[in-house]
Amino acid sequence: MSTPQDAVAGVVFAALADPTRRAVVRRLSQGGTATASSLAAEMPVTRQAIAKHLGALRAAGLVVAEPAGREVRYRLTPAPFAEAMLWMASTGARWDERLARLEQRLAQRTGGA
Amino acid sequence: MRATMELHDDRPLVEECLAVRRELVLPFPRDEAWPLLGEPEELETWYAEEVDLEIREGARGTVRLAEGERDALVEEVVPGRRLALHLTDPDDPAAGTLVELTLDDVAEGTRLVVVELPLHALPPAPAAPPATPQLSAALR
Numbered sequence: 001m002s003t004p005q006d007a008v009a010g011v012v013f014a015a016l017a018d019p020t021r022r023a024v025v026r027r028l029s030q031g032g033t034a035t036a037s038s039l040a041a042e043m044p045v046t047r048q049a050i051a052k053h054l055g056a057l058r059a060a061g062l063v064v065a066e067p068a069g070r071e072v073r074y075r076l077t078p079a080p081f082a083e084a085m086l087w088m089a090s091t092g093a094r095w096d097e098r099l100a101r102l103e104q105r106l107a108q109r110t111g112g113a
Numbered sequence: 114m115r116a117t118m119e120l121h122d123d124r125p126l127v128e129e130c131l132a133v134r135r136e137l138v139l140p141f142p143r144d145e146a147w148p149l150l151g152e153p154e155e156l157e158t159w160y161a162e163e164v165d166l167e168i169r170e171g172a173r174g175t176v177r178l179a180e181g182e183r184d185a186l187v188e189e190v191v192p193g194r195r196l197a198l199h200l201t202d203p204d205d206p207a208a209g210t211l212v213e214l215t216l217d218d219v220a221e222g223t224r225l226v227v228v229e230l231p232l233h234a235l236p237p238a239p240a241a242p243p244a245t246p247q248l249s250a251a252l253r
Contacts, residue, residue, distance in 0.1 A: 013131060013231045016131065084131065087231065088131065088133055091133045091210075091229055092133045092135070094178075094179065094180065095133060095135045095227055095229065096135065097179070098159055098160055098227075099135055099137045099159075099225075099227070101158075101159045102137060102149070102158075102159035102160075102225075103137065105158055105159055106139065106140070110140070
């Protein structure tokens with residue numbers, strides 16, 4: 001059964017599949033808000049390309065655009081990341097259980113030898 | 114770590130962001146550890162509740178996990194070294210994951226490294242496999 005959380009995580013993962021978008025997210029996670037122009041000045045891509053990536057991140061609900069005078073500033077929204085983190089946490093917990101089971105089984109095998 | 118990055122060029126960045134990675138050192142040599150990955154009956158003792166899948170590259174089947182049944186495709190098998198499975202939820206084919214199990218030699222025996230990451234995160238495959246003639250016919 002897949003859940004609404006899985007669907008949200010899917011959108012987040014798709015948005016983060018692109019290295020430039022991950023760089024934008026990383027930058028916004030460090031420094032509050034930024035404009036498309038300021039991001040383009042920091043990265044080896046054009047302003048138009050940055051604007052396109054910001055559009056994709058907005059569509060995934062990962063950033064919001066806030067008008068500030070004549071500029072538009074972008075800011076991260078944490079909620080969808082929480083869904084992705086949830087996927088990672090639950091997947092990690094399942095692997096912890098499996099490896100504990102494997103360890104237990106090997107201990108039994110060694111004990112029985 | 115390098116061994117887990119062979120399938121997709123963009124893996125280091127994707128792994129940094131999204132992959133779940135775990136390790137366990139097994140106290141015996143790699144050739145003795147391999148059946149734990151390479152034999153369905155052994156996988157059923159620790160990984161899955163049921164493995165109806167031949168461990169051969171390109172084989173398709175099903176794997177029943179604690180969280181539900183998954184359609185499985187064996188993406189890569191390097192005997193003694195590595196198994197990669199592409200798992201999809203039949204209720205939501207878009208929600209797939211790639212599971213890689215790798216064995217490395219270490220002083221204490223063998224290190225098992227597991228990596229799971231969502232397939233949404235991977236760059237698109239170079240070419241999608243064509244639909245089978247039966248499937249194409251069924252869709253017409």
